[in-house]
Amino acid sequence: QLVSNEFLRNFYEERITSHFAGLQRYGRADDFLEELLLSTPTMVQVEEGVTGLIDPIHIATLILKEREKVATEWQQIAKESPNEHMD
Numbered sequence: 001q002l003v004s005n006e007f008l009r010n011f012y013e014e015r016i017t018s019h020f021a022g023l024q025r026y027g028r029a030d031d032f033l034e035e036l037l038l039s040t041p042t043m044v045q046v047e048e049g050v051t052g053l054i055d056p057i058h059i060a061t062l063i064l065k066e067r068e069k070v071a072t073e074w075q076q077i078a079k080e081s082p083n084e085h086m087d
Contacts, residue, residue, distance in 0.1 A: 002046075
């Protein structure tokens, strides 16, 4: 997992200004996910005699699951919002 975290951090940092900073066109963050999904899985040496797999599709899946979780939480907050203002 450490290898995947490092890969994602580097992948994100390489694209922070082109995909996330300042004004961006609608859907630009989705372009980031598409680029991640199109990345090639890679084997890397973690330490002497130990290799790790960087699986961009798995990383993108985790991001999408987290995104879904956040959207569901926001949806629930929005549903409860009118009730909060009625009191």
